[in-house]
Amino acid sequence: MEFSELIKTAKPGGDGEQGTVELWLLIRNVDAVEKRFASSSGTITLKCKDLRVLQLEIPGMEECLNIASSIEALSSVESVMMMYPFFYRPHSMKLEQGWHLYLPHHYYQQTSAWRLSSVNRDFATCSTYPSAIIVPAIVDDEALRKIARFRQGGRFPVLSYYHKKNQTVMLRSGQPLMGPNKKRCQEDELLLKAALCGRARGFVIDTRSAQAAKQARMTGGGSEPKAAYLGWKRLHRPLERGRPLQESFMKLVEACNDPSLGMDRWLSKLESSKWLSHVKAALSTACLAAQCMEREEACVLVHGAEGTDTTLLVTALAQVILDPDCRTLVGFQHLLEREWIQAGHPFHLRCAHSAYSHARLKQEAPVFLLFLDCVGQLGRQFPFSLEFSERLLLALFENSYASAYGTFLCNSEKERSLCKVKETTHSLWSWLNQPNQQKEYLNPLYSYNALVIWPSVEPQSLQLWQGLFLQWIRSSQYLDEAWAEIQRLVEGSKTPRTNGAAHSQRLLPH
Amino acid sequence: MEHIRTPKVENVRFIDRISSRKAALGTLYLTATHVIFVENVSETRKETWILHSQISSIEKQATTATGCPLLIRCKNFQIIQLIIPQERDCHDVYISLIRLTRPVKYEELYCFSFNPKLDKEEREEGWKLVDLNEEYNRMGIPNNYWQISDVNREYGVCDSYPTEVYVPRSATAHIIVGSSKFRSRRRFPALSYYCKDNHASICRSSQPLSGFSARCLEDEQMLQAIRKANPGSDFIYVVDTRPKLNAMANRAAGKGYENEDNYSNIKFQFIGIENIHVMRNSLQKMLEVCELRSPSMSDFLWGLENSGWLKHIKAIMDAGIFIAKAVAEEGVSVLVHCSDGWDRTAQVCSVASLLLDPYYRTLKGFMVLIEKDWVSFGHKFNHRYGNLDGDPKEISPVIDQFIECVWQLMEQFPCAFEFNERFLIHIQHHIYSCQFGNFLCNSQKERQELKIQERTYSLWAHLWKNRVDYMNPLYRADHGQTQETLHPQTAPCNFLYKFWSGMYNRFEKGMHPRQSVIDYLMAVKEETQQLEEELEVLEERLSNLKKVQVNNNKVKNMQQDRNKALRLSASNNSIANTPQEYSNNLKSFPSRSPSQGDEEDSALILTQDNLKSSDPDLSATSDQESGVEDLNCRSPSGGCLPSEDSGKDPDSDEAVFLTA
Secondary structure, X not given: OOHHHHOOOOOOOOXXXXXXXXXXXXXXXXXXXXXXXXXXXXXXXXXXXXXXXXXXEEEOHHHXXXXXXXXHHHHOOXXXXXOHHHOOOOOOOOOOOOOOOOOHHHHHOOOOOEEEEOOOOOOOOOOOOOOOEEEEOOOOHHHHHHHHXXXXXXXXXXXXXXXXXXXXXXEEOOOEOXXXXXXXXXXXXXXXXXXXXXXXXXXXXXXXXXXXXXXXXXXXXXXXXXXXXXXXXXXXXXXXXXXXXXXXXXXXXXXXXXOOOOHHHHHHXXXXXXXXXXXXXXXXXXXXXXXXXXXXXXXXXXXXXXXXXXXXXXXXXXXXXXXXXXXXXXXXXXXXXXXXXXXXXXXXXXXXXXXXXXXXXXXOOOHHHXXXXXXXXXXXXXXXXXXXXXXXXXXXXXXXXXXXXXXXXXXXXXXXXXXXXXXXXXXXXXXXXXXXXXXXXXXXXXXXXXXXXXXXXXHHHOOOOHHHHOOOOOOOHHHHHHHHHXXXXXXXXXXXXXXXXXXXXXXXXX | OOOOOOOEEEEEEEEOOOOOOOEEEEEEEEOOOEEEEEEOOOOOOOEEEXXXXXXXXXXXXXXXXXXEEEEEEEOOOOEXXXXXXXXXXXXXXXXXHHHHOXXXXXXXXXXXXXXXXXXXXHHHHHHHOOOHHHHHHHHOOOOOOEEEEOOOHHHOOOOOXXXXXXXXXXXXXXXXXXXXXXXXXXXXXEEEEEOOOOOOEEEEEOOEOOOXXXXXXXXXXXXXXXXXXXXXXXXXXXXXXXXXXXXXXXXXXXXXXXOOOOOOOEEEEEOOOOOHHHHHHHHHHHHHHHHOOOOOHHHHHHHHHHHOHHHHHHHHHHHHHHHHHHHHHHOOEEEEEOOOOOOHHHHHHHHHHHHHOHHHHOHHHHHHHHHHHHHHOOOOHHHHOOOOXXXXXXXXXXXXXXXHHHHHHHHHOOOOOOEOHHHHHHHHHHHHHOOOHHHOOOOHHHXXXXXXXXXXXXXXXXXXXXXXXXXXXXXXXXXXXHHOOOOOOOOOOHHHOOOOHHHHOOOOHHHOOOXXXXXXXXXXXXXXXXXXXXXXXXXXXXXXXXXXXOOHHHHHHHHHHXXXXXXXXXXXXXXXXXXXXXXXXXXXXXXXXXXHHXXXXXXXXXOOOOOOOOOOOHHHHOOOOOOOOOOOOOHHHOOOOOOOOOOOOOOOOHHHXXXX
């Protein structure tokens, strides 16, 4: 297929004059196209995945129709291989840069009771796991294959995070396939026993309600029974996922864009969207997981059903709370690689459409956005503890939905390998980590904080993420000025110090 | 004191409202001015001081096995629960407090016994800090259009107005007196703000006594005079800040609003701000939401909406924006009134002034603004904030709403205000504390009769002295944002109005950001300044060095000094950056909490002239929260509340974990 087949009118109206403003919009960013006609001209409204709304007035009915249908066709191209990252070739960057930012064996070197397994070398054991994963040393690859058959999607329990401070671990997996007959799997039980490393207690945090977990048995799933897993206790923390989460996102965006709302109706729309309730629930559950490790000195296993959505939300957030290394610019990128991208969060499916699309919902859900929102809440409560600023979170949101880079393409490492993503697209990280870009995303107030950052999850402490949801609605001029002023103050404190040091050097008697 | 039935009760438990597990054992003292709780823990002896005038309600709850609970709610939104072992003691404390918190004479209030050890001159200087004549001069008045009038000398025309009132030059005493007879409580139109650049002004008054058809020639002439004082415009706006329905209802009582047909060249406008009773109930409802224990997000948002509080704040702001726009953009003068012209009118005039004039966004200017639009024009502080025992229906958070409007603006324009949030919170505190004389009584006349300035101290001097605590590090006098009229975003803008947890949950430290950007930046700013000064010295030395070879020793000393300074400042930084250490290392934290000086004399002296608690944070300062929260008691883990699923599945270990 040639793209040109889809383009019916390439350039309407007169020639571009010199000095005109250019707007470049990635077509993939278009979430919905709306047309309106009045006599001889038409208006196209482009509603974008990054929540921006653009209106184009186009003279000539036919041209307008052509353009609208071209954009519609181009923006709904489904084949991954046809996406922009495969064609994007900036001069300043090299293709292979940034793709090996995070390698599992770096992480693995910290531990001894654990081993790096290549059982998934060809993605045969688990299609959504990366080729290398970390598991208890005493469980061999054969056992892992058996366990994979007992866990949904083959997602056997793997190491997610190792808490150096007290050597506790967090694992994640898919749900056990117990079914109505309460099937068991000896190897699975052994693995979890080994994961305790001799500790008395572990907690299984199930991101579904107890009821939902029980019901899942009817369809072949379930949750670990206490009797079979000695020392492990189950906690249920229901988190919203899938369609209700997507609808929550859509409702919130609709409320933000509705100028007719009075103060009362705005608050009730905000409430009924439930978005902030989801933020509160996600943060609470992550705090619970962190608390189990840090305070109870216990091991944790997190799973829901598939183990690719709310599970990752909880494990990734808990790490930001617990581990100062995850709060640096580079550490956060490692975390995203490890806990979202390589862990098999299906970005392609979840981020196929954003909040405006009229298309029938398939598997869209803003789980990753919810994660970014929660990280933003942490940043607001601990303004010195994250090395990166809100701008990084915004850039990640935009790139997860539409990007020139290959980082968020596909649903798993297996798919990425089939599509040769790493060989033929640029990595977002290599772009972000260029010194001039990095500066854009750094928090001037950052100072390394070794402590666990326990957030408050009271409703009074959680705020609507204005920088994202109101980005295109309200002017941020004054807030940007304030940000620039903060940068100026902090930078300013450095200049006299370096100058002073230089002068006193010269004053030193020789 | 005859009202104190029992001055001291031991083994009282003091309960942190958020986590009932953190009860502290200690001793409760009742003094003439304060309730004091001192913890038993010997090394800290943490003290909590509560002024009687801050207490808004005391509730004795049903006795339990552990004792008799007493719930104290404060006007600065602190809530304290005490458990007193003996029912009889609890009753005595309760009865004593009931009387102590409802003084009947002004002389019982704290400001008459408060003595900050200043001499007479210092006190007088303090009262001179804010001078309204100077302020009108700053506006450019008197001039060709406006003059000071002595018509209210001895409060002969209007007893709730100041003696010095600014009116149009063409308004003769006859017109003023005539107009005053046609206005509720004789509050005739007078100048609140004048815009030098285009001669537009904001005037204020009470409602006209127009009933269904009454007219008053002098009142019509008065409005005419206001219009003429602005040669650039051929009409004025008359803004009635009440809902239209309320204004119409007033007509039946012989009051009401201006008929456009009777007044030449006015444009009449209603702006529906609700009355004091609606506002009182709204605050009450919102505080109930703030008091909920671990509310769900829905409970909170629903409750916030149901209280209507933010809607009311927005209404006040909208009125201010309308007036500021009329004055700045259209160049049209505005007359503002409500019913009596001392509540909504004060709110709206001061919000408009704040938007229009950058001076009011400075520390000093804000004091002047409150003095001008609230204190001098007879806002009834005593009635509204219940300083003396009185009619509870007169109480209403009128100035609290204004203060919140300012905060909402600060959130939208972070660089436009010279002062910070703490400044607002401390002013709110002292409006209720009665520790300074500024806000006593209902009018200037009453204050003069009480000789307030001779017998009490001025809050403004106290705040000015500690001004370094109230500075906004992001403020720059040369900034564009700072010098212009502020244009807050209007529609759609509901989402810009936020719940102010820093005020209404200010004592729940755990809810707020654990690291203070403002304090840190202030420290950075100061340090930079110091370093720059040092740099200057160094540069000077360097140039000297080129001319003459100076004594080596001297330079060495200099170098050592500088190194010392750098080390000091570096250590300051690291502390500011790790707030988790606040609780262990309170004294070295660079934020200059005004109460820090008080820490030295931790010995408790229970005398009447005890100077403690001159600062609203006092009861809270020693309550610094560590960065690490006890999650068992808070909701991150859903701590005290079993999830809805627990119990349904016998396999779940919920309960076991929570009690573990």
